[in-house]
Amino acid sequence: MKVSREQVALNRERIIETAARLFREKGYDGIGVADLMKSAGLTHGAFYGHFASKEDLLAEVTAHAFNASVERWRGKAAQAPETAMASIGENYLSERHRDEPGQGCSITSLGPDIARLGPKVRQALTEGAKGHLAVMEELVPGADQAAKRKQALATYAAMVGAMVLARALDDEALSLEFMAAVRDSLPAD
């Protein structure tokens, strides 16, 4: 049963969106192509008409997820530059983000997996991180551009690390403490 050109595009989108959630929730090795396609409502075999390999899918998924996130950050920076940094930080360093990795930052859920994969996936992550950084550089204080950039890099790293720790720890109080400590240390312009 063939489907329309339009339906093909929809199916492809559906695979990417399903994979975006499942990879982040279960890790790259935690979900197989067959189960993933089943979740997307298609069969295992249909996958290879859309993507050359599972790793190729992750590259597309990573670019897709970062694009959406960078877009949101940009929107906040454009609409309310004064409070954007605080808003981004509160959103990132929240219990909601911690408890829903399937909707969250790919670096915190897939960073070490991606570090072990090929250039295509790593390039997608790199472009995404650069997008995040570009927004942050506009929002942080600093005497000159170099100082702002350094501040943005250090702040981004602290946010990523706090979320990795908050998720892995088996101590709710300490988990919350990490998120709060980094939230409170965010630079205000």
Added chain:
Amino acid sequence: MKVSREQVALNRERIIETAARLFREKGYDGIGVADLMKSAGLTHGAFYGHFASKEDLLAEVTAHAFNASVERWRGKAAQAPETAMASIGENYLSERHRDEPGQGCSITSLGPDIARLGPKVRQALTEGAKGHLAVMEELVPGADQAAKRKQALATYAAMVGAMVLARALDDEALSLEFMAAVRDSLPAD
């Protein structure tokens, strides 16, 4: 062929040390029990005499790796408290650490994997992180104990995040920039 009581203990140590390297290098799902035992010079079947499950092994491995690291940090803090923070930071945020995950911090190589596993593994990571934090609290500046703790939490998070990013990025300059930015932002007592 049975071996001596002493050899059994040595074999167990060898499994743990081999696993400590391989899990961090390849991820929890990236190395199987059979290959792991082969690397340790034993057969697949012998594994289950030493550990109840693969996850159980990771719990022991995590505790083992953190103990060694916390011990080193403690040694530096005791021997040269003035320069210990800088020394820990330079060591952690180095190309050597980035390029040899098999010898490095378990949070940066296995954090997201561990976040998806059971309480035993997560407790081992939690105890280890608390050990690291206890050392850092002594080394960072701060008006009172609460301020020091907050500083230690934020600094630890930044170190973890910078290493996760430095490893995942496909851009050597940006990778180095993240490590340098966090190194330069370390609080000096």
Added chain:
DNA sequence: ATTATCTATAGATCTATAGATAATGC
């Protein structure tokens, strides 16, 4: 006699591919 390690295997995965099917779109 006990037991640490061995070989062999069960049963369940995994990615990727080959060939059949059937609806679209020229």
Added chain:
DNA sequence: ATTATCTATAGATCTATAGATAATGC
């Protein structure tokens, strides 16, 4: 006629276990 998806399968994994073997240590 083309092609997106389907079923079925190859071939290679995976964790865990069962039962055999043989050296230790009472």
